[in-house]
Amino acid sequence: MGLLRRYYLWLVLAAIVLFATLPIPAFWVAQLNYIGLFALTCLGLVLLTGVAGLTSFGQAAFVGIGAYTTAWCALNLGWPPTLTLLLGVTLTGFSAWVIGRITLRLSGHYLPLATIAWGLSLYYLMGNLEALGKYDGLIGLNSLTLFGHEIGQGQGFFMVSWGLLWVATVALTFLLNSRPGRAIRSLKEGRQMAEAMGVDTFGYKVTIFVIAAVLASVAGWLMAYYQRAVNPSAFGLKWGIEYLFMVVVGGAGSLWGAWLGAGVVRVLDEQLQTWLPQLLGMSGSFESIIFGVMLVLMLKYRPDGLWSWVQQGIGKTERVCNWDDAKALAQRPKPAVGDVVLDVQKISKNFGGLVAVNGISFQVRAGQIVGLIGPNGAGKSTTFNLITGTLPLSSGEVYFGGQPVHGLHARDIAKRGLMRTFQHVKMIPEMSVLDNVAIGAHARSQGEVFGAILRRNRGEEKSIMAEAERQLKRVGLGDWMHEQAANLPMGQQRLMEIARALCADPTLLLLDEPAAGLRYLEKQELIHVLRQLQSEGMSILLVEHDMDLVMDVCESIVVMEFGTYLTQGRPDQVQADPKVRAAYLGTEH
């Protein structure tokens, strides 16, 4: 069984080859061919919808660009399939890039909205251009011929289309299990965490949108040769919606959901189109009623799609630990104990008329744990967000390691070695603890999309995994490595966030209420970890409400009240300070 799991990709390929040679009735070969084409388009949608939390209704339009480019060039210029593929993919990729650049900076629902409008306008464009044969489309293409072999419309075509589907699935599997893949998965949980790990979220969004479009374009290329004709009806918004339907039915969370969804929907579509008009005594596309209702019911009762049932049966495979011989990732030079690491000078933040933070200054020295405390609403979290670049400063300056970092992007500040955790744990719940921690190493590694697809990243991946394991052991989570992150108790999730930050080899750690919601023993464990980090020379800035913990671990404490600086000193000094007592407990009148 273990072997079966390891080599399942090869097994799938073997099954495809077997099917291509078995005597299968022509009707089913045709069905399978369409399923292959649809699944290819759906793969990109899984990447967008299930993995990254974006979605597009414009996939059909991208299929259309691929198909029309192919048909037009083959008919008018006599281009061979290799050239038409190249041009189709280039055109599609470019249009996706433009649309992505325009819409992906806006909040999540603008991309689907823009793709609806774009899909509609492209449909009417294809249907009205004289050169593209208006609504009749283009007809009379030859069958697909590759390297001198005519592929035809039968099982040869099955071999080619499913072969490509297999290649695309394998490529995306490799991609998702890599540095850029983890960055792509982190997009779904909002951009704050990803950016704090040094991930260029906008860049990755555009990239996967282009990848999805290119896959659709390849499907369009195949479709043009398979049908030997193209017309706008297969590329309208109705089909854009139907592709999304396949993905929701199959399961947006897994690449295999695209295969399953395309298969189920195609077969269902075929059956409903025959039976419904007979049943209702009227001709028309009544299957849309069933599909529409099914889509709503799926989202209500089975949002993870049909594949989740299969997944439950199979179970998850544990990652094989193969990184004993890995090269260590490069480390940044560390400041000597006692040097000023963080220098905050008179920073302020106004939200309209409200001054949330007013002229706060303090320093953190290497090897120090500094606590930032204050009653609720004192502006501690805002101060944190200002230092890390999550919020833009209204005024003031921040120096990190002697360099000014005010005005920089959160991502760039993170790359300089200032790492943070979050008040509400931000993680990718369906990924393993190890993979979650590995995101922390994003800024320390270079592997990009193409390298991941071609598996040229294996060395670096091993180094990243080795580092992630090392940091997990450092915070005492070594035994939880392969667990799904969502299954960890709260205390462990917070430690996991610390390990993720450590994975970036930081000079300074910013911990935002790490003890919130922890039980007594979990707190003791946290204190132990913090002490140990300090003994290893780490500098830490801590925002915390838990006075026991703060007084216990901090060497120096900064107290804030109503956005202003109150005092700074050793724990015993701060505890004795009447101003601090007044801030927390009120004054006698």
Next chain:
Amino acid sequence: MDITIAGMLAVDGLTNGAIYALLGLATVMVFVVTRVIFIPQGEFVAFGALTLAMFIDHKVPGTVWLLLIMAFAVALQEGIGVLRSGATVKQFLKCTVKPLLIPVITAGFSIWLAPYDLPMWSMVSLSLALVTAMGPLLYRLAYQSLESATPLVLLIVSVGVHFALTGLALLFFGPEGFRNPAFWDERLQIGAVPINGQAVIIFVTALLFILALWYFFGNTLFGKALRATAVNRNGARLMGISTHTAGQLTFTLAAFIGALSGLLIGPTTTILYDSGFLIGLKGFVAAVIAGLASYPGALVVALGVGLVEAFSAFWASAFKEVIVFALILPALWLRSRHVTDDEEEH
């Protein structure tokens, strides 16, 4: 192009623009209160126009059956829910009969009155009542249990609802198109520009309704409750405003606006079972360009969309839809240049 043609095109564009404005307002309203991007808004337009066409033909409109199906589905859904929580017979009856009440009465009246020669106002009222009653039912069937889902999931649900409603419209209205008689076929003349009575009616009704909406949101308790829900759902809930009620109310209004737009546009163009979608989407384009947040913004952009459509129909009629829908891309591009970090976080 001379001034007369330009004037005619402008009148034409603004008349359609007024309808897009109504639909755009409905889209913005539904989005801010429920976070649902309501793609099927246009379906109500077709339902409104076709229902009236059926009444004019002395037929029982298909909306009657659709309304009854939806009402019984809601009753079933509520009944099962109540039974599962182990309720008494009395509670069970209360929960199942309540959603049936208005739909069954409206449907009953429609079936009874359809064969007679009715005055226009009563056919219009019946059509509005039939379609409006679908609004809250649709919300309960498709959206209510998903209230806390992400806008993305709600959007996909909307697309599913659109698919289902288009198919059902074909089933209940058939494939033929209808063009309703004008409510007022007076021809007026302003300077060199001729204006027909229907355009005046569309304009005045849209304007009155927008004013009424403004009054509703600004000065009535229900309107204020909806606004509160739009600003902060949890806060509103703590103040005793039910998000269920808010959602149902919003969908009632949206269905009413859709039906009204359908009645208004019915005499100016042929309506088929699926024409509503494109009409609704143009209101939708206006709402999206205005950022799905601003009512006056949606109003102004909708009038602009109407004008662009009218003038592009004159210069490049085949590409009129291409131009209108492609408009959204440069508009979003402009918007994304002014995006702040807060807006991106979602």
